[in-house]
Amino acid sequence: MNLREQYEQLEEKILSPLATLSKNTKGRIKKEEKCKVRTDFQRDRDRIIHSKAFRRLKHKTQVFIAPEGDHYRTRLTHTLEVAQIARTIARAIRLNEDLTEAIALGHDLGHTPFGHTGEDALNKISSTGFKHNEHSLRVVDYLEKEKGLNLTHEVRDGILCHSGELIPQTNEGKVVKLADKIAYINHDIDDAVRAGILTVEDLPKECIKVLGKGHSERINKMITAVIEHALKYGEIKLTGEVGEATWELRQFMFDNVYIASEAKKExxxxxxxxxxxxxxxxxxxxxxxxxxxxxxxxxxxxxxxxxxxxxxxxxxxxxxxxxxxxxxxxxxxx
Structure with missing residues (x-):
């Protein structure tokens, strides 16, 4: 028995029934010999990290276009924060961390220059339309390394379904979809405060009362709420008082930062x-x-x-x- 097979057996013993086992993957578009050391999902994670599209994320806009300052988020740092949040949730409820991480690291590979601004421009000018999640899938299927990365079905599904109304087929994909929102709501508040667009006092008082005033406190409240709901009900959702406060805070960011703010004038x-x-x-x-x-x-x-x-x-x-x-x-x- 090789190392991969040993790890697949370990997954069976320690992961939750909610988890996706590596050995049960629906496979790749093109069949290939399995690695003797890594599971299929670990292999996907490594392929994404070593891709050119992943490296380019460090020079792509998150929210603020070409900000003057070293501490503002880029699309790469956003991706890493999503991966960290998603892995924390996945570990707590014993989902497959490798699958979760692979989806998180690949979810924004198709983002345009200038973030959603560039996406909107291409969507309007092209005859076919343009969505970054669909393009992320195109990047891993066709564009990277001339012939694509040949990722597993589960990772590809999570990448495609991380935004919009699409629902991921795996619980790991659902975790990443929530982690994406938890990450950008909180780190965009942090960047907006740093840029002088907002002050903490501007944030909706009822939301802050529930979620907390500090950056880490808010993230912890949201993550904990997802974990507790999953352990109690066996589903990946952010609901209840914390959920309501989170979605209200998200709307506040759309109204005051993402759409109407001084930083968006470019x-x-x-x-x-x-x-x-x-x-x-x-x-x-x-x-x-x-x-x-x-x-x-x-x-x-x-x-x-x-x-x-x-x-x-x-x-x-x-x-x-x-x-x-x-x-x-x-x-x-x-």
């Missing part, structure tokens, strides 16, 4: 930048890198342009826009 510029890049590459496809231009025959022009623009980091998108549209002083060569 969004129209970002949307225009994304739209102009999209139009340019549609009209001049040969100006894309060869690795993308060569895929036009496979995926079609519009899909390839979407893949290229969506994969950009904030700073690379700004660099390309500057190179294409901003006139540079002519220099005399001596």
């Amino acid at each position: 969004e129209d510029k970002a949307k225009n930048l994304i739209k102009e890049l999209f139009i340019h590459y549609m009209d001049n496809p040969n100006s894309m890198p060869k690795e993308y231009y060569d895929k036009i025959d496979i995926y079609g022009l519009e899909r390839t342009v979407l893949d290229y623009v969506a994969g950009m980091t904030d700073r690379y998108a700004i660099h390309e826009f500057t190179k294409i549209f901003i006139p540079m002083p002519w220099q005399i060569k001596f």
Whole structure:
């Protein structure tokens, strides 16, 4: 018996009936020989961490576009916070931590430059529409390493269903979906206070009374509520008094930070930048890198342009826009 098989047996002994066992995975799109050391979900986690799309998250917007300061969240730090919260919940109710972590680390791989602002711009300008969760799945299925990462069904499902009305098939996926919201509600408050957009006193008093005034206190209240509900009822939900306060606080953030705040005034510029890049590459496809231009025959022009623009980091998108549209002083060569 190899190490993977030993670990699969251990999962059977220690995990809850609510958990997804590695040995029971529905498999991969393309069959491949199993690893002798790692379970399938551990292998998926490693593939995501070593992907280029994962590394690019460090230069993609979370909420505030190109903030001046080292302590504001990026899409990468958001992803890591989601993974930490999700693993805490998964461990407490004895779900599969490896599956939970893999989904969490991969859930935002398809995010555009400038976060939801870029997503909205591509969604409006493309004939097919654009959703970051669907593109995250496309990244792991087709774009990474030219042929995709060939992840398991359970990880792919969790990535696709982490946002919107879709419901993940596994409890691990449901945990990540909740952890995503817990993470961004709290760390976006933290960033908004740091930026001077909010003060703690601005937060809804009834929510703070239930959840707590401090950042870690609020996160702990939400995580504990999810764990207690799961242990009592066998389902992954954030309900009751803590749930009501959480969703009210989330709405407050939409009304006062995500949609209407001083820090969002650059969004129209970002949307225009994304739209102009999209139009340019549609009209001049040969100006894309060869690795993308060569895929036009496979995926079609519009899909390839979407893949290229969506994969950009904030700073690379700004660099390309500057190179294409901003006139540079002519220099005399001596």
